[in-house]
Amino acid sequence: MKIQVKFLASLYDITKVLKTEIEVPDNTTVKDLIQIIDKTISPNFSRVILNDDGKLKDQYVILINGRSIDFLNGLSTKLTSGDEVVFLPPAGGG
Amino acid sequence: MSSIQLIDRYSRQVAVIGREGQEKLAKARVAVIGLGGLGSLVSMYLTGAGVGELTIVDYDTVNLTDLHRQLLYREEDVGKPKVEVAFKRLRDLNSSVKIKPVNEALTEENAEDIIKDADVVVDALDNWMSRQILNETIVKLGKPLVHGAVNGWYGQVSTIIPGKTPCLYELVQVRSLPQCVGYCPVVGPVVGVVASIETLEVIKLITGIGEPLANKLLIIDGKNWVIDEIRLSRVENCPVCSKYLKNKK
Numbered sequence: 001m002k003i004q005v006k007f008l009a010s011l012y013d014i015t016k017v018l019k020t021e022i023e024v025p026d027n028t029t030v031k032d033l034i035q036i037i038d039k040t041i042s043p044n045f046s047r048v049i050l051n052d053d054g055k056l057k058d059q060y061v062i063l064i065n066g067r068s069i070d071f072l073n074g075l076s077t078k079l080t081s082g083d084e085v086v087f088l089p090p091a092g093g094g
Numbered sequence: 095m096s097s098i099q100l101i102d103r104y105s106r107q108v109a110v111i112g113r114e115g116q117e118k119l120a121k122a123r124v125a126v127i128g129l130g131g132l133g134s135l136v137s138m139y140l141t142g143a144g145v146g147e148l149t150i151v152d153y154d155t156v157n158l159t160d161l162h163r164q165l166l167y168r169e170e171d172v173g174k175p176k177v178e179v180a181f182k183r184l185r186d187l188n189s190s191v192k193i194k195p196v197n198e199a200l201t202e203e204n205a206e207d208i209i210k211d212a213d214v215v216v217d218a219l220d221n222w223m224s225r226q227i228l229n230e231t232i233v234k235l236g237k238p239l240v241h242g243a244v245n246g247w248y249g250q251v252s253t254i255i256p257g258k259t260p261c262l263y264e265l266v267q268v269r270s271l272p273q274c275v276g277y278c279p280v281v282g283p284v285v286g287v288v289a290s291i292e293t294l295e296v297i298k299l300i301t302g303i304g305e306p307l308a309n310k311l312l313i314i315d316g317k318n319w320v321i322d323e324i325r326l327s328r329v330e331n332c333p334v335c336s337k338y339l340k341n342k343k
Contacts, residue, residue, distance in 0.1 A: 066327035093278025
């Protein structure tokens with residue numbers, strides 16, 4: 001199945017890709033997708049956004065179709081065909 | 095000031111938003127929370143635009159390290175309370191706008207009182223802990239909030255309308271405390287871009303003209319000039335919305 005993926009702000013700087021379509025197997029989770037991104041787009045991506053214990057670092061947010069994975073099933077959230085996954089470091093300053 | 099003078103003063107703007115739009119601005123009450131980079135510029139634009147009443151909120155004093163982006167302040171202002179300096183400068187800019195300075199940090203205790211009379215609230219804060227307090231209060235009171243934030247070369251803007259859009263908690267939870275509490279590195283003009291977009295949102299919400307960034311998060315990447323709009327969707331299990339909004343869809 002095909003997934004739309006976006007990398008914004010500092011994550012665009014790392015991947016040099018703004019948006020792309022990725023072919024993934026059925027039942028792929030967000031965590032699986034991050035590994036696929038490591039292999040196909042940016043080799044150190046997982047190290048940038050995940051802690052050593054495999055959890056998403058506090059300064060990043062992942063949205064699936066406009067909803068944070070914190071309100072879904074976290075990194076274990078399963079993707080479905082056509083989903084848009086956005087990786088972003090929300091700004092905090094003013 | 096007579097009606098003719100008022101129209102003349104705003105003639106360039108009235109040509110765009112109409113007399114009706116200008117009259118709506120003149121009656122509007124806006125609360126700007128935070129008078130740092132975003133808040134000082136948003137306040138200047140809103141005062142120039144001729145809103146009726148502007149509440150400005152900040153507990154801090156002007157620091158030398160603020161001056162590269164907080165263009166409301168001068169070297170001679172260093173050490174003075176921001177609201178005090180802002181009050182004077184904004185009054186000098188447009189004496190017909192009623193400026194209400196609040197020299198306090200936004201807290202759970204005072205937030206409701208500060209924003210209860212506002213038609214639109216502007217998030218010009220510099221940290222997510224205060225934003226969560228502001229978010230909970232606007233959801234509780236049903237006030238539209240224009241959210242803006244900056245970091246480095248990047249910024250973001252979204253307009254929160256309780257019950258119709260996701261609230262800020264749905265985007266960033268308390269666990270995501272900012273990477274830059276009290277000291278956010280930023281390039282000055284990025285703040286200018288984000289503050290300008292926030293002010294446009296306020297003017298659009300007040301006049302009813304145009305499409306606000308409701309259910310959208312605008313991301314501005316000033317380094318690579320990537321400007322992207324992310325569509326946002328409400329979640330069913332937001333604890334803030336569930337607590338205050340009935341008949342949530």
